[in-house]
Amino acid sequence: MRDFFPAFIVIIPMTISLLAPLVGRISKVFLRLLTMFGFFLSVIFSAIVLRETLTVGNVYYNFGNWEAPYGIEYVIDPLGATIAVMVSFIALLIVIYSREFFKDEGWLKNAAYYSLFGLMVTGLLGMTVSGDAFNLYVFLEISSLSTYALIALGGPRGTVAAFKYLLIGTVGASLYLFSVAYLYGITGTLNFADMSERILPLMDSPAMILIVILLFLGLGIKMALFPLHMWLPDAHSYAPYPLSAFMSGVLIKVPAYVMIRYYFFIFDVNHAVLQNVLQIAGILAAIGIVYGSVMAIAQTEFKRMLAYSSVAGIGYVVMGMSMGNAYGMIGAVFHIFNHAFMKVALFFIAGGIKQKFDHIKIDEFKGLLKKMPVSMYSFLILAFSMIGLPPTAGFFSKWYLVNGALQEGLWFFIVVIVVSSVLNAVYFFRIIEFAFLNKEEKERKCKIQSRFELPLSMLMPIVVMTLLVLALGIFNADFVSAILTSVVPEVIK
Template sequence: MNQIADHLPVLVILLPLCGTLLCPIISHFNINAGKRTVITALFLSIVCAVLQLIQVITTGEAIHYWLGGWAPPIGIEFVIDGLNGVVILLVAIISFTTALYSSPFEKLERIDRIHSAGYYSMLAFLSVGLLGLSSTGDAFNLYVFMEITAISGYGLIAVGEDKGPIASFRYLMTGTIGACMYLLGIGFLYAATGTLNMADLADRLTGLMDSPLIVMSAACLIVGFGIKMALFPLHGWQPAAHSYAHPAADPMIAGIMIKIPAYAMLRFFFCIFDEQSHVMQLFFNAIGVMAVIGILFGSLKALRYDTYNKILAYSSIGQVGYIAMGFAIGNFYGIIGAILHIVSHAFMKAGLFYTSGALKYKYGIHDINELGQVYRKMPVTSLTMVICALSMIGLPPFAGFFSKWYLALGAIEKGNYFYVAVLILSSLLGAIYFFRIMEKLFMGEKTAREKELPEKSRFELPWQMLLPLLTVVAAVILLGLFNAYIVNGVLKTTIWEVVLT
């Protein structure tokens, strides 16, 4: 047992990887068994993530796991502290619920063995990539995981709706540029320091912050991460990709695929670079400008669309801006706000895409004008939509309010009132487009629908779809009410010791 406990950081990633590799083989014999392998692997991954987070909290120090026993800086290292412990758990939970959520979709489309195996393999592979991105303590290893994420992401977007392949191709083009930029960035860092281990990099960079190499590297990294997290003006690929991806995989793509690069950005700009240096302050200002324009742009664009997914996608551009704004604020509360927003927005946006998928699954609804009176048939879906939407607007006592609270606290502490003005303006714009949806849902006329699933079960949706919806509702409420326990119990020490040093 102790043996297993020592290997938790790698098991979290290894289990989904096994799922990825085994799924096609097992699916060859039994399509359901292949699917279940992936779901089980992802569930075990949650268990490991929980155990490892508990270990970090109880011991109070970070876990350093050396892959293959090779000591860093030569070997690859996984570093798990309070901060990424939470992020890893988040990824594991959303991966598992999304895999579970996907299973009824297949029955609907009656897809064959190869497609099913491929879909689940890619889903698990996406999970591997995201978990790896959050665990690793090695800059080049991070690149590998970033590519894993991207490749599986391309696949999942391409198997989506009719326009999926085009959206995927566009993402492929932009995503490759992003990855190249990242590679260039760490190339510069390697040239300057001769190491790729993150902790080692941080040590060797002291005093080097003004060197042109580092400035180039930081610029490349902003573009690289900016593309991956769809930060304005690098968001071009995102609305199409989020709108046309496979409806079952969309919650994961929209919920966490753009958040984890944001987390990686935090690691680079706060843990590796010296955030107090003059150069970094300038970069943070640039990030702040991108964030502000992105928040307003995303919210305003979201007002224009009637397609549910498009509204959600543009809203994500704005919400990613919140996270970047937290980095730009850069003090304790700013970072807390950014991290809480990574977690809470992941749940909220995944939840909204779960509802979007459920609407497509049951009635084939894409357009919000077709939502009229759906709430009578789908009360749980509607409840999820309402709670996630209220949380997105930032109304108490839901999770979104508290990330906004910390961001505002950080911004005012720093004396940056402009950011606060943008925050509340974006909340109000959010209120407009979300209340517009809710108005249609509860007060619209019932319209003709593409399809109506015959009512077979007692519930509005199969349980595999209801469970993710309820998980998200619980998460958004609990994260809101008990955020202080995460902040004080897990994040506070890590942020003071690791991030703001």
């Protein structure tokens, strides 16, 4: 039974999403309960697998009992397992949070939403556990296709944004597939473990340059790395709120994980080709951090501001990766988690404000503290974390990243990190000023009635996420030494 756990991580959400239309026809309540239960199981199984990877080592599972490298193999290393835990946990919270957004819709829309969401999570979880390059492509497309459809739930603008994302996303996936074809052409295998052995003598071949660049471009589009982020602002701001949260928090992080996996675990990262590409990636990430923050300042809509700040967030991850040392890698992975929690919670709060008062623009938030104290104090903590004030998690991302940059003598990065903290302060304190300091100008119309400031299904995820950000900050030493030190690849230890 235990041997099947890796497969369960993927199979359970998939089953759920296939059952969803049937169950949804019967009852919306059952549908939600079923999805929640499914993701809850996913969290449990990925947590068990994570434990196993930490104590025993990598976990393997051969699909259909075909031995690797002939069959499709699932390989879960500690990094993949932690990402899987994060993905399934956030998915669970998103399902809880989604209730208010879809409860007035018909059964079909509900069923479609939960089913597609399940598929999206299946794809992302698949990407974290798959040990096969082509299988990873299929999972990538599963998650992307369901995302396109889900974004279209956000009305006309959402549909146009979805179409735009579909075109760009397909280019990204095609570029990834192109590089997989090349890899297969030169190594003759698709299995990661096998490939990592066979690729070493081939690192000098000219094809390697093309492979690394194609991978970079393909995954760069998927994770919205500057300047390949064109799709992100529209897709994030016009998608339904729970989905924006998931996209910003998780969807753009998993490709970053895939990139780490290729560059650091499969290829020889110390080779000149990779070093050059990583250097370029680092510079792009630095520009992206500043660009995303500046664009975020220029926005008037809260959600769009958060979307641009995601561009900056992914910049941190890539920057840490590009440093190529243990501190940078810990910083990058830590920021994957940290940014996921922060952004999901911020989008949750944005959605709460939208549902309750129908506010979208920042200058409508005047005096919101009186009406939504819990959300606003959560927002305060999250904003501090985004700025990077101790002892929130954001500060520690910065700590690791600056340490990594110092180790390599990359002054440029340090300047960028400092500048970005300041820019973050500018756009978050603007909201803090509106919400905390300004007086309410006119009576607000409340769209939903509930005992607390928001229905519990929305308030609970916000509070949980905020507490997680705090906990991640205060207990980061335990988190880092228990998990993250074992995700650092051997080559850069």
